[in-house]
Amino acid sequence: xxxxxxxxxxxxxxxxxxxxxxxxxxxxxxxxxxxxxxxxxxxxxxxxxxxxxxxxxxxxxxxxxxxxxxxxxxxxxxxxxxxxxxxxxxxxxxxxxxxxxxxxxxxxxxxxxxxxxxxxxxxxxxxxxxxxxxxxxxxxxxxxxxxxxxxxxxxxxxxxxxxxxxxxxxxxxxxxxxxxxxxxxxxxxxxxxxxxxxxxxxxxxxxxxxxxxxxxxxxxxxxxxxxxxxxxxxxxxxxxxxxxxxxxxxxxxxxxxxxxxxxxxxxxxxxxxxxxxxxxxxxxxxxxxxxxxxxxxxxxxxxxxxxxxxxxxxxxxxxxxxxxxxxxxxxxxxxxxxxxxxxxxxxxxxxxxxxxxxxxxxxxxxxxxxxxxxxxxxxxxxxxxxxxxxxxxxxxxxxxxxxxxxxxxxxxxxxxxxxxxxxxxxxxxxxxxxxxxxxxxxxxxxxxxxxxxxxxxxxxxxxxxxxxxxxxxxxxxxxxxxxxxxxxxxxxxxxxxxxxxxxxxxxxxxxxxxxxxxxxxxxxxxxxxxxxxxxxxxxxxxxxxxxxxxxxxxxxxxxxxxxxxxxxxxxxxxxxxxxxxxxxxxxxxxxxxxxxxxxxxxxxxxxxxxxxxxxxxxxxxxxxxxxxxxxxxxxxxxxxxxxxxxxxxxxxxxxxxxxxxxxxxxxxxxxxxxxxxxxxxxxxxxxxxxxxxxxxxxxxxxxxxxxxxxxxxxxxxxxxxxxxxxxxxxxxxx
Numbered sequence: 110x111x112x113x114x115x116x117x118x119x120x121x122x123x124x125x126x127x128x129x130x131x132x133x134x135x136x137x138x139x140x141x142x143x144x145x146x147x148x149x150x151x152x153x154x155x156x157x158x159x160x161x162x163x164x165x166x167x168x169x170x171x172x173x174x175x176x177x178x179x180x181x182x183x184x185x186x187x188x189x190x191x192x193x194x195x196x197x198x199x200x201x202x203x204x205x206x207x208x209x210x211x212x213x214x215x216x217x218x219x220x221x222x223x224x225x226x227x228x229x230x231x232x233x234x235x236x237x238x239x240x241x242x243x244x245x246x247x248x249x250x251x252x253x254x255x256x257x258x259x260x261x262x263x264x265x266x267x268x269x270x271x272x273x274x275x276x277x278x279x280x281x282x283x284x285x286x287x288x289x290x291x292x293x294x295x296x297x298x299x300x301x302x303x304x305x306x307x308x309x310x311x312x313x314x315x316x317x318x319x320x321x322x323x324x325x326x327x328x329x330x331x332x333x334x335x336x337x338x339x340x341x342x343x344x345x346x347x348x349x350x351x352x353x354x355x356x357x358x359x360x361x362x363x364x365x366x367x368x369x370x371x372x373x374x375x376x377x378x379x380x381x382x383x384x385x386x387x388x389x390x391x392x393x394x395x396x397x398x399x400x401x402x403x404x405x406x407x408x409x410x411x412x413x414x415x416x417x418x419x420x421x422x423x424x425x426x427x428x429x430x431x432x433x434x435x436x437x438x439x440x441x442x443x444x445x446x447x448x449x450x451x452x453x454x455x456x457x458x459x460x461x462x463x464x465x466x467x468x469x470x471x472x473x474x475x476x477x478x479x480x481x482x483x484x485x486x487x488x489x490x491x492x493x494x495x496x497x498x499x500x501x502x503x504x505x506x507x508x509x510x511x512x513x514x515x516x517x518x519x520x521x522x523x524x525x526x527x528x529x530x531x532x533x534x535x536x537x538x539x540x541x542x543x544x545x546x547x548x549x550x551x552x553x554x555x556x557x558x559x560x561x562x563x564x565x566x567x568x569x570x571x572x573x574x575x576x577x578x579x580x581x582x583x584x585x586x587x588x589x590x591x592x593x594x595x596x597x598x599x600x601x602x603x604x605x606x607x608x609x610x611x612x613x614x615x616x617x618x619x620x621x622x623x624x625x626x627x628x629x630x631x632x633x634x635x636x637x638x639x640x641x642x643x644x645x646x647x648x649x650x651x652x653x654x655x656x657x658x659x660x661x662x663x664x665x666x667x668x669x670x671x672x673x674x675x676x677x678x679x680x681x682x683x684x685x686x687x688x689x690x691x692x693x694x695x696x697x698x699x700x701x702x703x704x705x706x707x708x709x710x711x712x713x714x715x716x717x718x719x720x721x722x723x724x725x726x727x728x729x730x731x732x733x734x735x736x737x738x739x740x741x742x743x744x745x746x747x748x749x750x751x752x753x754x755x756x757x758x759x760x761x762x763x764x765x766x767x768x769x770x771x772x773x774x775x776x777x778x779x780x781x782x783x784x785x786x787x788x789x790x791x792x793x794x795x796x797x798x799x800x801x802x803x804x805x806x807x808x809x810x811x812x813x814x815x816x817x818x819x820x821x822x823x824x825x826x827x828x829x830x831x832x833x834x835x836x837x838x839x840x841x842x843x
Contacts, residue, residue, distance in 0.1 A: 131256075132195035134287070141208065141286040141293070145174040147193050154188040154232070154262070159218035161258035165192050173283035177212055177271060180282050184265070186234050191261040191283055199255055206246040206290035207259075212271060212280040212361050213239050216262040219249060230264060239266035239361035244286075246293060259285075269362040272369055272412065280361070307501045308353050314505050315346040318512055334388055334518075338511055341381035345508065348374045372412040376405035379432050385511065386436055386454070389518075390443040397435050404428055426469065433462055450517035457510020464503015467496050600699065606655035613648040613655075620645045677720040682768060683712040685723070686730060686759045693734040694757075697742075706741050706755040713762045720839050721816055729808040729820075733772040733832045734759065736804070740776025740830060747777075768836045775829040784824060812836075 132147040149168035157163055173191055177184060197205065209217070214228030214237050225247050228240030249257060261283055271280040319342035326335035351371035358364040383401055387394060408424045436458055443451035620641050627638050687710050697704050734757065741755030758773040779787060788809040812820040812834055824830040 132193065133198075134195055134201070135198045137201065137205075137287055137289055139289070139292065141288045143174060144193060144195075144285045144287060145172050147195065148173055149192045150183075151190050151192075152183075152187050153190070155190075158190045158192065159223075159260040159262070160221045161194075161256075163192075168192065171282075174281055174285075176273070177265075177280050177282060183282055186237075186265055186267040188232070188262065188264045191263060193259050195257050195259075197251065197255045197257065203292075204290040205249040205251060205257075206288045206293050207249055208244040208246050208286045208288060208293070209242045210244050210279055210281055210284045211263070212241060212282070213237075213263050213265040215240075215264075215283070217247065218260040218262070220256075220258050221260075224249075228266075230262065234264070234267050237264055237266045239269060240359050241280075241361055241364070243357065243359060246288065246290065248290060249287075266362065270365045271361065272365045304497070307497065308349070311501055311505050312346065312349050312353065315342060315349055315508055318342050318508050319346050322512070322515070334385065334515070337381055337385040337388065338515065341378060341385060341511070342508060344374045344378040344381060347371075348378060369409075369413050373409040376409045379405050379428070382507070383432070383435060386439040389454075389514070390439045390448065390451075391446065392439060392442060397438070401432060401435055404431060429465055433458065433465075449521050450514040453510050453513045453517065457506045457513075460506035461503045464500040464506070467499045467503075603659050606658040609655040610652050610659070613652045617645055617648045617652070620648070677722055679718040679720055680723055680726075681716075681718055682761055682770065683710075683716055685727060686710060686712065686761060686770065689727060689730045690734055690757075690759050693731055693738060697735070697738050701742075704738075704742055706738060706745075706757060708738075708757045708759075711758060711760040713760075715763045716761055716768060717763075717838060719768060719836060721836070722811075725811045725815060729811050729834070730770075730772075732804045732808050733834075736832075737772050737774035737776065737830070740774050740778075742776075744775075744777045763838075766838050768838060770834040770836070772832045773829065774831075778826040778828050778830055779822065779824040780826050784822065787822065788820070 132144075134142065148171050149165045150171035150173070151158070151165065151168040158165070171180070171183075171191070173180075183189060207217075209215075209227065211227070214230040215226070216223055216230050217225045217227075227242050227245075229236060229238035231237055249259075251257075263283065273280060319339065322335055322339045322342060326332070326339050329335055348371045351367050351374070355364050355368040355371060358367060380402055383398055387398060405428055408428050411424060440451055440455045440458060444455065624638055624641050624645075627633060627641075690708055690710060694706070694708055737757045741757060745753060745755050754775075756775050758771075760771045760773065762769050787805050789806060809820045812818045816836055818834060818836040821833045821835075822830065823833065
């Protein structure tokens with residue numbers, strides 16, 4: 110008897126447990142019935158768990174509709190099972206559907222039979238692929254008793270990341286909602302037509318604005334405002350596309366990368382928008398701008414972290430508020446500066462903020478969300494379609510406002526250009542009128558001008574004849590001046606050996622007198638007489654040496670005088686340069702006893718004789734050397750420090766079958782602005798009366814035209830001048 114009572118009690122306890130855990134469903138609202146209670150949960154794997162009569166009394170209770178981040182006990186890659194039993198009232202004779210969304214791979218069993226599989230479920234974890242059905246409806250066949258035993262075999266894909274976007278994308282453990290399958294399908298179609306229609310509408314507006322402003326920028330590349338606006342619209346459009354597809358992707362792993370790419374692009378979108386506002390408000394980048402840039406880069410970085418840091422939505426909301434504060438501040442500045450079109454920017458920001466406030470309040474305080482059959486409002490009965498419309502309109506308010514602003518700016522530019530064109534037209538008409546008046550005056554003055562031209566032409570012809578005569582006189586004067594300088598040099602050069610002859614002759618006469626006196630003495634000092642005879646012999650040798658020097662100078666001048674017929678002769682350039690350097694120096698010393706300078710030659714031993722007209726080429730060398738001595742003497746007179754040492758150097762060298770002669774001085778130099786004029790006739794840098802301006806002109810003509818060479822000048826003002834003569838080498842004929 111006791112045993113029977115015990116069995117009855119035990120059976121009663123079992124029936125009570127079975128009844129208490131059975132969910133009774135008497136009605137299903139149009140918005141669906143969320144299955145978030147009466148679920149049992151167990152970690153392990155056995156297909157026996159799918160059978161209706163399996164005893165799961167020792168399993169744990171769980172609300173699987175929560176986000177994974179809120180269910181730390183299931184965040185691993187082990188296989189898990191969920192079970193729920195519910196009974197539907199027999200009065201509900203419509204077919205049932207179960208809308209499912211989850212973040213793993215699953216097998217769904219109804220009354221012990223596998224009715225659907227989501228993702229790739231496998232006991233080999235490397236083959237598991239997480240799949241989100243995105244509220245896909247599954248038909249639940251009703252049995253005769255109206256009892257449903259639902260079991261879910263579940264596993265998470267290892268080593269993947271999860272993300273949520275402002276509450277629109279879920280990563281639930283298992284989110285199941287019961288629907289009237291007949292009406293749910295119709296409501297779901299209606300929802301997608303409206304919701305996705307809004308998405309496509311916003312995308313279309315953004316894409317058209319992007320194409321429009323891209324085309325404008327390609328034709329106005331100098332306008333950087335269009336570049337910033339184009340970049341903003343491009344990233345905004347791409348973000349819209351990525352979010353649209355990201356919320357429609359079933360692969361949980363792929364959805365993470367798509368949506369986080371959208372988050373990074375969203376950061377760049379905000380930066381481009383802020384840059385545009387700073388440019389149009391004529392405000393330099395400040396600490397608010399850089400703080401905004403840093404903030405959104407941090408946001409993009411955090412959005413890429415693991416799912417456990419679930420602060421992404423908060424950061425996005427705070428970043429949006431901060432962005433609007435920065436933009437409002439810039440709009441106020443623009444309004445104070447009375448910039449055209451800023452009222453449009455202010456209105457667009459107002460609608461954007463209104464859309465953000467509506468969607469934030471509805472999600473946070475009104476339990477507003479998206480369900481598989483549309484929108485779900487659980488408080489206050491506010492229309493979800495109105496909220497969604499305001500939000501979507503707010504999301505395109507700023508792009509439209511920016512486009513209108515650029516249109517206003519273009520209008521202002523067009524008006525300014527029109528005014529400028531009118532002013533230009535007036536100026537053109539005025540210029541045409543003035544030109545007509547000028548033509549009339551010119552026609553009246555032509556006769557008078559022709560008479561004046563004839564008179565002045567006659568006067569110019571007379572002046573030309575006078576200038577030609579003056580030129581010939583100056584050329585003769587230049588030749589006489591060169592001859593005088595050459596004669597003075599020759600005289601000084603001959604005077605030196607003659608002075609030695611005179612001095613040693615006088616010494617010899619004194620020695621002869623002393624010898625005569627000594628010979629008249631009674632006692633003759635033969636040793637003393639021998640010394641005097643030795644000195645006498647040395648004096649005679651020196652007289653002969655300096656006499657020969659004077660004879661060679663005279664002989665050389667006779668040779669030069671014999672070559673005055675303009676014929677070419679083979680000469681030694683080194684000898685000619687050395688001779689004229691000394692003649693020039695002594696000629697200048699003869700005229701100015703205070704003149705003094707160092708001079709030297711650097712003559713190449715490899716030079717060969719060349720054919721020149723000696724008297725002409727000698728004049729060139731003499732003229733260049735005279736100019737060099739004049740320059741160093743002029744600088745010496747100006748020097749007040751006493752450290753300047755005048756110096757003239759003549760060098761010769763053989764280079765690539767050409768003889769190069771350089772006359773180098775460290776004088777005053779030639780200013781750059783007159784350097785190109787020094788070879789022009791009658792142009793001189795010397796004071797009036799000291800030069801005719803024909804020396805360098807004739808020298809240039811003798812070298813270039815008479816000897817097929819070149820005469821160039823290199824000079825630095827205050828440093829010195831170098832004249833360079835280049836002559837081609839001819840083969841000497843015997």
